[in-house]
Amino acid sequence: MNTRRTFLKAAGAAAISSPISSAADRYSTPPGWFDKPMRWAQLVFVEDDPGRFDLQFWLDYFRRTHSDAACLAGGGYMAFYPTRIPLHYRSRFLGSGDPFGDLVNGCRKLGMHVIARTDPHAAHQDLYDAHPDWIAVDANGNKRRHWANPELWVTCALGPMNFEFMTEVTKEIVRMYGVDGVFSNRWAGHGQCFCEHCRRNFEQFSGYDLPRSNDPHDPARRAYIVWHEQRLFEVWRLWDSEIRKINPNARFIANSGGGALSELDMKTVGELSDILFADRQVDQTTGAILLTAQFPNPGNVLRPGEYAKVRAIIASQHDALLIPQRAVTELQGNYLVAVVNAENKVEIANVKVGDRVGALWLINEGLTAGQRVIADGSMKVRSGMQVNPKPRTAAIPGEK
Ligand SMILES: [Zn+2]
Numbered sequence: 405m406n407t408r409r410t411f412l413k414a415a416g417a418a419a420i421s422s423p424i425s426s427a428a429d430r431y432s433t434p435p436g437w438f439d440k441p442m443r444w445a446q447l448v449f450v451e452d453d454p455g456r457f458d459l460q461f462w463l464d465y466f467r468r469t470h471s472d473a474a475c476l477a478g479g480g481y482m483a484f485y486p487t488r489i490p491l492h493y494r495s496r497f498l499g500s501g502d503p504f505g506d507l508v509n510g511c512r513k514l515g516m517h518v519i520a521r522t523d524p525h526a527a528h529q530d531l532y533d534a535h536p537d538w539i540a541v542d543a544n545g546n547k548r549r550h551w552a553n554p555e556l557w558v559t560c561a562l563g564p565m566n567f568e569f570m571t572e573v574t575k576e577i578v579r580m581y582g583v584d585g586v587f588s589n590r591w592a593g594h595g596q597c598f599c600e601h602c603r604r605n606f607e608q609f610s611g612y613d614l615p616r617s618n619d620p621h622d623p624a625r626r627a628y629i630v631w632h633e634q635r636l637f638e639v640w641r642l643w644d645s646e647i648r649k650i651n652p653n654a655r656f657i658a659n660s661g662g663g664a665l666s667e668l669d670m671k672t673v674g675e676l677s678d679i680l681f682a683d684r685q686v687d688q689t690t691g692a693i694l695l696t697a698q699f700p701n702p703g704n705v706l707r708p709g710e711y712a713k714v715r716a717i718i719a720s721q722h723d724a725l726l727i728p729q730r731a732v733t734e735l736q737g738n739y740l741v742a743v744v745n746a747e748n749k750v751e752i753a754n755v756k757v758g759d760r761v762g763a764l765w766l767i768n769e770g771l772t773a774g775q776r777v778i779a780d781g782s783m784k785v786r787s788g789m790q791v792n793p794k795p796r797t798a799a800i801p802g803e804k
Pocket of ligand 1: 563
């Protein structure tokens with residue numbers, strides 16, 4: 405296929421200052437797009453995925469799962485597109501390919517929204533060598549090796565790595581691909597950093613040296629909590645505004661660490677975000693799943709750290725038909741309901757079921773409102789049998 409990208413590759417050096425991908429040219433992000441997707445997919449590469457991963461498999465998967473939007477690994481400590489930013493480490497398996505761009509184009513053809521995922525929490529050796537001051541420093545003054553991958557270094561989230569380098573990465577991705585947003589993972593740092601930037605900036609802000617205790621009565625610790633949060637919100641605002649300068653309807657989406665568990669002030673987070681992602685994984689010990697929601701809290705009735713029971717409407721269906729679950733019999737993947745007709749004879753209806761609601765079942769097809777279904781003794785009846793039905797009244801809601 406002669407895409408603009410392959411053309412540019414063939415055209416060689418003369419084309420190098422032009423945008424690589426044509427993805428951004430044909431597509432424009434609609435306003436308010438973030439309220440539309442109901443099902444999100446995320447695809448995160450590892451270094452040797454480029455050239456090996458099956459593009460068509462994933463696009464088919466997105467189609468089969470009716471995904472409306474995708475979050476795709478773009479750049480940060482590793483780039484999965486042909487970046488031109490110096491020291492933006494490209495996957496060694498990237499070659500002349502553009503797996504990120506191929507996925508963006510494929511998703512767009514499926515009518516999906518696409519955001520790029522960035523991850524600035526680590527750096528390779530060449531970046532360390534060029535900018536040793538971008539690396540996080542521990543309390544003993546040592547630069548921090550990555551806890552899981554000893555080839556990598558941990559970066560400082562409050563210094564030039566995020567404010568300068570990642571701003572350029574973010575802008576490049578939005579410019580090249582016209583993505584609907586940029587989601588950043590692990591953008592907020594890991595533990596307190598003692599690098600020269602943190603030391604100097606904190607001293608300028610508070611007049612204190614960086615705190616070395618967690619004592620909440622230590623004025624330096626208290627000032628640090630305020631400064632640390634301010635710095636993170638500053639980089640958040642910076643990335644969001646740079647994204648919007650290029651693509652006004654696109655957004656920065658911070659990984660907010662799972663809502664209420666975040667260290668950040670959720671009120672400000674709510675003001676800054678049109679959309680938030682929760683770390684939506686089932687906790688295998690409790691079976692719980694994390695959800696994030698934004699709602700007004702007049703008078704600050706709800707306070708951090710409180711437990712609350714929350715009921716939320718996650719969907720609404722008008723004129724829904726609900727019947728007791730007991731009335732439904734499953735037989736080899738078919739859902740059957742015994743119905744009593746006007747002559748009090750039994751007919752068996754083949755129905756399509758939807759969600760379960762309490763003890764009831766939503767029926768999407770096969771029944772109409774006002775029909776009488778058999779809830780008790782349905783196992784004893786057959787089609788055509790004459791019955792003497794006893795109507796039940798208090799069945800809905802909360803049928804017991
Ligand atoms: Zn630092």
